Amino acid sequence: QVQLQESGPGLVKPSQTLSLTCTVSGDSFSSGSYYWSWIRQPAGKGLEWIGRIYTSGRTNYNPSLKSRVTISVDTSKNQFSLKLSSVTAADTAVYYCATAPGGRTSLDYWGQGTLVTVSS
Amino acid sequence: SYELTQPLSVSVALGQTARITCGGNNIGSKSVHWYQQKPGQAPVLVIYSDGNRPSGIPERISGSNSGNTATLTISGAQAGDEADFYCQVWDSNTVVFGGGTKLTVL
Numbered sequence: 185q186v187q188l189q190e191s192g193p194g195l196v197k198p199s200q201t202l203s204l205t206c207t208v209s210g211d212s213f214s215s216g217s218y219y220w221s222w223i224r225q226p227a228g229k230g231l232e233w234i235g236r237i238y239t240s241g242r243t244n245y246n247p248s249l250k251s252r253v254t255i256s257v258d259t260s261k262n263q264f265s266l267k268l269s270s271v272t273a274a275d276t277a278v279y280y281c282a283t284a285p286g287g288r289t290s291l292d293y294w295g296q297g298t299l300v301t302v303s304s
Numbered sequence: 305s306y307e308l309t310q311p312l313s314v315s316v317a318l319g320q321t322a323r324i325t326c327g328g329n330n331i332g333s334k335s336v337h338w339y340q341q342k343p344g345q346a347p348v349l350v351i352y353s354d355g356n357r358p359s360g361i362p363e364r365i366s367g368s369n370s371g372n373t374a375t376l377t378i379s380g381a382q383a384g385d386e387a388d389f390y391c392q393v394w395d396s397n398t399v400v401f402g403g404g405t406k407l408t409v410l
Contacts, residue, residue, distance in 0.1 A: 233399035289394035
């Protein structure tokens with residue numbers, strides 16, 4: 185069973201960079217290939233996929249966010265990370281990390297989510 | 305970009321069958337996944353690859369996919385089934401979510 189936990193600042197100032205980390209427990213990092221995704225959800229709204237990274241480091245990003253997003257993975261720490269630059273109030277949301285075994289296009293396991301507010 | 309269309313809300317009487325649709329151009333050629341999200345909680349995968357249930361998901365939850373519509377069916381609806389439901393596909397190297405459907409059990 186895979187467990188994920190998001191961490192990072194809950195408050196970010198406009199124009200700054202949002203940085204979050206997802207720590208993974210279980211044997212997923214060492215046992216095979218997984219896709220590691222970030223998803224966000226503004227209050228009262230639907231889910232928006234941000235992007236994902238494969239264990240090998242290959243990435244896919246949402247075209248609408250691609251210019252501001254970087255996702256990276258650190259297998260030695262069982263972590264993967266999200267950086268979103270030049271944030272505005274529109275980036276205020278609950279941010280989730282999620283994963284699925286390589287070859288699957290679903291999101292099988294999710295973290296509990298972390299609220300990030302963009303405000304001065 | 306690919307779009308998925310879901311009804312904003314669906315209501316079902318207690319014990320009856322609820323059907324939540326997810327429309328998309330030739331969606332039957334894609335693999336559709338469904339998530340249930342209760343208030344204040346993270347989404348949970350309830351159906352993957354059109355009609356497969358992850359471990360722990362009851363048999364009364366099922367899925368189908370054909371033509372331009374995928375359908376999530378919840379039989380014998382219970383009060384605990386009230387939630388938002390999202391469909392999802394993979395298209396052009398991106399994850400695409402439907403807008404979500406709020407299921408109300410009357």
